[in-house]
Amino acid sequence: xxxxxxxxxxxxxxxxxxxxxxxxxxxxxxxxxxxxxxxxxxxxxxxxxxxxxxxxxxxxxxxxxxxxxxxxxxxxxxxxxxxxxxxxxxxxxxxxxxxxxxxxxxxxxxxxxxxxxxxxxxxxxxxxxxxxxxxxxxxxxxxxxxxxxxxxxxxxxxxxxxxxxxxxxxxxxxxxxxxxxxxxxxxxxxxxxxxxxxxxxxxxxxxxxxxxxxxxxxxxxxxxxxxxxxxxxxxxxxxxxxxxxxxxxxxxxxxxxxxxxxxxxxxxxxxxxxxxxxxxxxxxxxxxxxxxxxxxxxxxxxxxxxxxxxxxxxxxxxxxxxxxxxxxxxxxxxxxxxxxxxxxxxxxxxxxxxxxxxxxxxxxxxxxxx
Numbered sequence: 001x002x003x004x005x006x007x008x009x010x011x012x013x014x015x016x017x018x019x020x021x022x023x024x025x026x027x028x029x030x031x032x033x034x035x036x037x038x039x040x041x042x043x044x045x046x047x048x049x050x051x052x053x054x055x056x057x058x059x060x061x062x063x064x065x066x067x068x069x070x071x072x073x074x075x076x077x078x079x080x081x082x083x084x085x086x087x088x089x090x091x092x093x094x095x096x097x098x099x100x101x102x103x104x105x106x107x108x109x110x111x112x113x114x115x116x117x118x119x120x121x122x123x124x125x126x127x128x129x130x131x132x133x134x135x136x137x138x139x140x141x142x143x144x145x146x147x148x149x150x151x152x153x154x155x156x157x158x159x160x161x162x163x164x165x166x167x168x169x170x171x172x173x174x175x176x177x178x179x180x181x182x183x184x185x186x187x188x189x190x191x192x193x194x195x196x197x198x199x200x201x202x203x204x205x206x207x208x209x210x211x212x213x214x215x216x217x218x219x220x221x222x223x224x225x226x227x228x229x230x231x232x233x234x235x236x237x238x239x240x241x242x243x244x245x246x247x248x249x250x251x252x253x254x255x256x257x258x259x260x261x262x263x264x265x266x267x268x269x270x271x272x273x274x275x276x277x278x279x280x281x282x283x284x285x286x287x288x289x290x291x292x293x294x295x296x297x298x299x300x301x302x303x304x305x306x307x308x309x310x311x312x313x314x315x316x317x318x319x320x321x322x323x324x325x326x327x328x329x330x331x332x333x334x335x336x337x338x339x340x341x342x343x344x345x346x347x348x349x350x351x352x353x354x355x356x357x358x359x360x361x362x363x364x365x366x367x368x369x370x
């Protein structure tokens with residue numbers, strides 16, 4: 001009996017141990033309604049929803065988007081600050097849950113809003129600057145000055161939001177051969193061949209014209225890399241697109257809008273579930289909702305649920321490592337709201353639990369020891 005009890009205890013311990021994770025939150029620090037320290041690090045239990053603030057930065061300006069290096073030894077953040085914008089690198093002290101600043105470099109373009117990294121490069125999307133910057137990254141976490149700068153010119157059809165190029169995201173293709181960049185201002189997706197260690201890291205090979213006035217914002221690739229899903233901020237559309245040797249074709253387009261929301265909205269973030277059976281998209285302003293789509297066998301989508309995020313201005317969100325939760329950063333209500341996720345149906349339900357953070361924008365999970 002003692003052996004059996006020990007076995008049961010071991011299983012219980014392992015299950016609970018696996019529920020312990022860390023979340024890292026990027027915020028805006030210029031809010032007039034609350035004070036943010038910048039980047040927040042919480043211990044978080046996926047089973048109980050309990051959280052514990054371990055650390056937050058100080059004197060870091062608007063780290064609205066953060067990115068973990070593939071080996072998870074370093075964290076990179078944008079610092080949105082007009083023509084004084086920078087990117088910052090940190091080492092992660094896993095034992096203490098703290099971040100140690102390693103480097104900070106100025107961008108050649110205003111208001112960086114997204115960045116990606118591998119073991120050699122850091123690639124940054126500058127929203128107001130309408131440009132992409134490439135920084136070399138070194139083994140100690142330090143960065144070069146801008147190694148390559150690509151700037152885009154032109155105007156779109158929306159005079160308020162598309163007066164010039166606005167690069168909103170850069171993303172690696174799953175095979176690492178390409179980098180895609182979404183231009184909200186010019187309604188384009190640029191495709192670059194990725195020369196990881198070359199003198200010219202990004203080499204433009206193609207571009208895709210989205211619907212005029214749609215405002216391409218974020219994409220999510222499937223694991224095989226032959227399909228990706230695009231959320232368009234200005235039109236409130238979701239597009240299913242094929243990707244073959246750098247070429248993009250439209251397969252399907254669906255609206256995110258309900259009958260009650262037609263004019264005041266801004267579609268935001270998009271993520272696939274780990275098993276690629278479901279897709280989730282947030283939408284802001286009068287919408288303030290998250291929509292769930294089922295992925296059909298041919299990669300097309302079918303909308304199955306749309307619910308309120310129980311907060312204002314939902315930005316980025318993250319699916320938990322155990323796939324049972326979705327954490328949504330509601331920027332204007334200063335809360336990360338926790339939703340449970342049915343892994344069979346894909347549908348979400350509010351838990352009425354949340355994590356208070358001033359102006360949360362971006363959430364990533366950091367699994368300890370992985």
